[in-house]
Amino acid sequence: MDTVVWVLISTALVLLMTPGLAFFYGGLVKEKSVVSMMMMSFGSLGLVAVLWILIGANMSSIDGSVWSFSGNPFSNFGQEGVAGSDLLFVAFGGTFAIITTALISGAIADRARFGPWMIYTGVWATLVYFPVAAWVWGGGWIQNLGDILGGLPAVIDYAGGTAVHINAGAAALGLALVLGKRVGFNKDITQPHNVPLVLIGAALLWFGWFGFNAGAASDPDEAGLIVFNTLAAPAAAILGWIVVEKLRTGKATAVGAVSGVVAGLVAITPACANLTPGWALILGLIAGAVCALAIELKFNLGFDDSLDVVGLHLVAGIIGTIYLGFFATDTGLFTGGDAGQLVVQTISVLAVAIFSFAASWLIGTAIQKTIGFRVTSEEEIAGIDLAVHGESGYALSSQETVSAK
Template sequence: MDSGNLAWSVAATALVLFMTPGVAFFYGGLVKAKSVVSMMMLSFGAMGLVGVLWILYGFNMSAITDGPTWLAGNPFSDFGLANASSDTLVGATFGATFAIITVALISGAIADRAKFGSWMIFAGIWATVVYFPVAAWVWGGGWIMNLGESFGWDVTVIDYAGGTAVHINAGAAALALALVLGKRVGFQKGIHKPHNVPLVMLGAAILWFGWFGFNAGAEGTFGLLGTEDSSVGLIIVNTLGATAAAILGWVIVEKLKDGKSTSVGAASGAVAGLVAITPSCANLAPGWALLLGLIAGAVCALAIELKWKLGYDDSLDVVGVHLVGGLIGTLYLGFFATGTGLFVGGGFEQLVVQFVAAVAVLIFSFVVAYVLGLAIEKTIGFRVKNEDEIAGIDTVVHGEEGYALVD
């Protein structure tokens, strides 16, 4: 790896790692004041645990060098990365940041009511059984990576930075946990309001900042930066454009639906646009990326209402933003991916492989997360007591308060 690629790879890794504290701020501002410490700890717990597991064996599992392509790599092939080269270690660290944030995203669905220890058990097992293998399927030589070839087609599944592996994966698991833990006390529309809107905006800004490393980081990590045919220019303009358009899509829907455009809506729209452009950032013309962002912002603004209609308590709209946004971005490629999309010179093949990959990961992640979450709930318990939820889980679970006000 030359010095330019190396420098950008290290910078991109730091940017993506910074995104998980961004998630913590974003989620932390959305919950009630007596849950902010607990909410942020779920993200920091994921940073600690998943980071360790990835170094020990997760990176080994994320690439399939032999054996069935529907499994994962051998976790013991280089346990603890003891024999990895310097370039491999850079790529491994970059991959670790993706694993960490994927797990952290799930936590928003169980805000205000989850035990920290139970969450850590879930996070470690889910990362091992779901994320590490799915990363291998999508990027490490697994069956999703080879799906087009298996069908005898010239197309491949496009998931440049994680629409399927990160957002659909996390969103499906979030839905499963929301169902397992049940509704918060007093669950009804309008009862739970963000306690700190500036914290939400700060978190969204950090996420947007870090997302340039998330989407464009692979261009350096895998030696692609600096060549004439590098996609980095397209990736960064699409990361900007789709996100900006999604803000507009969300706040317009809010204005039409509720009569007001909110700052939390603008922040949520930005996240929805970032989610949608993640799989497609290197494979859309900028104009199509703008349209994708507009659609994602508008649709996700409507999708967050589903929990009230269907009766599941996804506290911070992980399903409405990450699952729905990930599906939109992944399937959109079937229509508009440069050269292979149905409406831009291709046939139906791209849409088929995108659909199969998305649905397969959705079902796999949901089923495993549901079974795992239910097992934890029925044994050691996953949800705190109702009285502890009402009193505030920060002091009950962590012995701390987010805001210590003194006269």
């Protein structure tokens, strides 16, 4: 009963992370695009949840060969053959699928149409997230990579470094390249319109992340370590980020601090059950500092990742997953093991990143070439809330509206 209660609580915690992401992303965009940005998260919540129930949970578990692309989507269509507490674990897995897909939306903020985004969401979740989840956690080739390579350690990805963050980050890069740069793309265009909203969203994400990381914990000792590391790494990442920010710009910002939180949370996700607290702190410091530098890559390399999904989720996901090759308890290169852990971690990172990037680029390109993905330049400049949704995030009073006219 205790396990059932904890998974129930964790399911609610992780589900809350998607509205938290909506707040986080919504505060970072222009004030006339906040509704559009938040709707992309809620749209993902609705569509991916339904797809998960119908076919996704089935696809994420492989019964046959480890080389299968995914499980049979129709084995328990609509979860008809699942009953009792097993449905709770299906629901828990579904919350991961939802937020992974929603994460991608930050890369195309301020310039994407809602309908094409929903099509992309459904296709990407079905062809990319569900299979990758099967590879990593559902009996697929990544989960069995150590044995496939002849007695190497198993890949460690406790809560989603590859399946969630590298997967979403690589997909975000592919989709950002398809949609191209925003009108007037430069460093000034990235200024958030509502910093308190960003902080509220980050707080909800950190709160929910305790369920995200520890929801599958099998015993109290394991849960204790995971919860402790989920506190330690993001706290250290705040410091790593704001120190770099202070040295680079002369100021430590609130948005920088909570971006550090996200970087630390992402980095500790795959490693939360396999690092001692000291190594978790160091991981957080590294992730915060490196991601503070990585978000500048889009200006140096010329791609427009609006809300730094690549600089946070892809980069921190890679750091956290590869870090295990060096410092995983008992199996890391410097913590009692050999290079085997590093080898399997690196292969899993490359495989998921390449597959997700390529698939995302192809899906996005197909949508862009057929029905179009971007709004018009005029709608983008004016702000897309009214054009796409007929709503405004900050409606003026009738008196102010008259005065504005």
